[in-house]
Amino acid sequence: MGGFDATLHPAARLQIAALLARVDEAEFATIRDIVEVSDSVLSKHLSVLVEDGHVRLRKASLGGRQRTWAALTRNGRQAFTAHIAALQRLVDDAQARITAD
Structure with missing residues (x-):
């Protein structure tokens, strides 16, 4: 069956992609x-x-601490949708099949 993405299939990665699909980007601690x-x-x-090109990371200082934000790339969104x-x-x-039985 086409469309399955081995990179996205593990539960944690699927959750990450689902979260990122709803926002422009999310901070590392929020995702965690x-x-x-x-x-x-x-x-x-x-x-x-x-x-695999599904996510891009952005690092910046905030409140004197280094923070990381993640966002789905266009390819990541397409892979997630598929x-x-x-x-x-x-x-x-x-x-x-269940209802036919």
């Missing part, structure tokens, strides 16, 4: 708290998403 992962786990997931559509087709097919 919503996804409920440690700093190191989030860093690893963001690194993979950046490597992945969600593929998941929806999978659910729809399963639901049709």
Whole structure:
């Protein structure tokens, strides 16, 4: 079934993409708290998403501390949309088979 994106498929990365799809960008700590992962786990997931061109990071100083913001790229949005559509087709097919029985 086409449209599945192996980079986005792990649950934490899918949550990150879903969060970023709703905003222009989100601060690292906000993403960490919503996804409920440690700093190191989030860093690893963001690194993979950046490597595949799904996310871009912006670093800036705020209140004397270095902060990181993440945003979906255009390719990331397209990949997320295609992945969600593929998941929806999978659910729809399963639901049709369940109700047919």
